[in-house]
């Protein structure tokens with residue numbers, strides 16, 4: 001069994017500052033707004049708050065484009081406000097981690113401004129600059145054919161010094177060059193020590209497997225003949241020096257700090273596109289001294305084409321057995337190792353779980369939210385919840401106009417690309433398909449303002465919210481759920497308590513899939529020495545008969561329908577049976 005450490009059994013709660021709570025009526029959430037709600041956050045029973053980027057930024061990518069690591073985006077508040085938040089979390093016995101976004105900066109960061117100022121600027125090599133290529137007709141083309149994550153290419157031309165710079169994401173997010181030791185030292189000081197000195201308890205590390213690029217840059221083979229740019233993750237995911245870089249970050253910086261209550265810091269890396277467990281283990285094996293754990297995105301990729309490819313939002317139907325295999329894979333990959341895993345199904349980059357994995361129709365959404373809560377809380381690994389998940393927030397309505405209401409740079413770029421390829425005849429029908437994909441999976445859905453109560457704009461702001469508020473806030477909100485013992489919110493609180501109470505089996509137990517081929521139910525067993533738990537989830541709106549042999553001699557611990565028991569699993573019902 002795995003060694004016990006505080007962060008393995010902790011529940012994390014992610015806050016997206018723009019959309020949590022506005023305190024000054026400018027329509028944008030802010031740090032004082034989070035402070036106003038600190039009691040609410042603590043009441044959930046979570047242990048760590050993860051705050052998405054609140055650093056100074058032009059907000060092209062909602063703060064994942066940092067222009068100054070050592071300052072706070074003014075509409076969100078001040079450095080002092082964040083220090084107050086750190087203190088408030090600690091007062092409530094919660095820890096606080098920040099986002100560490102150091103694969104790239106904003107093009108408005110002073111480092112990039114210097115770097116682009118001349119070819120012999122000392123910071124020139126803090127970013128990747130390459131000369132143009134010229135085709136047979138003498139036309140200027142980018143140094144390579146890589147496609148960026150937000151559609152379009154990864155190279156942008158800079159008139160001033162007449163070279164291209166690399167950006168895996170938006171053109172306003174140039175990639176930092178980790179090959180430069182000076183650049184790494186500056187990252188450690190500015191993005192890390194500055195905030196660790198102020199008492200934060202760790203980091204969620206953005207795009208953690210992309211710092212080391214395959215050099216020299218070279219074209220990748222053409223897989224999509226309709227386009228110049230090609231999906232090229234092999235050129236930057238898990239690159240040649242990545243483990244050296246992360247280990248250095250750990251030994252130079254992280255290992256010198258502790259949490260406010262004297263424990264080791266916690267780090268969770270964002271590891272997209274790491275398909276095989278053997279690639280993941282080195283990042284999270286305790287003896288490697290890199291990261292404590294990583295997010296692995298196969299579950300949230302269900303329904304999507306490969307990220308970074310043109311088909312990300314081209315909805316691809318999936319089946320329950322596929323999902324179960326994925327869960328099994330990432331539940332068991334750390335068995336017998338000193339590594340650890342995470343469990344989650346929402347964050348700021350994905351549609352709402354109720355809408356994607358279950359059923360968000362008014363008559364089913366609450367049942368779905370409860371069943372999905374149960375699915376998560378009995379899994380091994382550290383649990384991460386995203387704001388609004390605890391009240392069963394759902395995707396924006398299909399009637400919303402994508403162009404007007406969706407704000408995310410990725411959604412807008414994919415949409416513009418779809419319109420172009422559809423209208424010029426390259427891919428007829430693409431507009432409808434991408435629209436459908438965005439309605440289900442766009443990052444925007446998670447970024448809708450938080451629904452506090454049934455007053456105007458769901459109590460999020462008395463100003464004009466930066467993003468449209470969900471039409472259903474009068475029925476889905478904290479206030480109505482707080483006084484209802486049967487609500488999704490009350491259920492989540494109960495589930496988080498059970499997760500602690502039964503942590504041997506739920507958090508540390510082994511995972512065994514009991515119905516791998518079943519198309520309708522998801523049944524799994526957790527075991528820890530003599531203690532066993534069986535989780536039965538009905539993913540359909542039909543009544544399903546229980547497999548009695550799976551729960552022989554066990555007692556019903558909880559049902560998402562209340563303690564009814566009986567031989568039938570009700571539509572979208574979840575149950576947990578325990579013994580020992």
Ligand code: TEU
Pocket residue numbers: 061064065101149169206207270272307308348349410443
């Ligand atoms: O996301 C990184 C990422 O590579 C993707 O897997 C992510 O799912 C995104 O939706 C691209 O398709 C991180 C942040 O979580 C995201 O919000 C940022 O936009 C991105 O980094 C760039 O900083």
